[in-house]
Amino acid sequence: MKKTPSVSAKFICSKCKSKDCETDEIQVVSGSAWSFQKGPHFQSVTCAKCKYTEFYKK
Numbered sequence: 135m136k137k138t139p140s141v142s143a144k145f146i147c148s149k150c151k152s153k154d155c156e157t158d159e160i161q162v163v164s165g166s167a168w169s170f171q172k173g174p175h176f177q178s179v180t181c182a183k184c185k186y187t188e189f190y191k192k
């Protein structure tokens with residue numbers, strides 16, 4: 135898989151059209167304490183202005 139430029143570089147908020155954003159990375163974990171499964175990774179991009187957040191599957 136080739137490396138793509140950070141999603142933050144091309145981010146434009148779909149609510150307020152701001153280009154300022156914060157990125158984070160989360161992993162979905164499902165199940166219970168004794169049997170949990172690690173789900174897919176997601177990159178989150180949060181608008182710095184209005185806090186609208188988009189998720190991208192990694």
Ligand SMILES: [Zn+2]
Nearest residue numbers: 147150181184
């Ligand atoms: Zn926004």
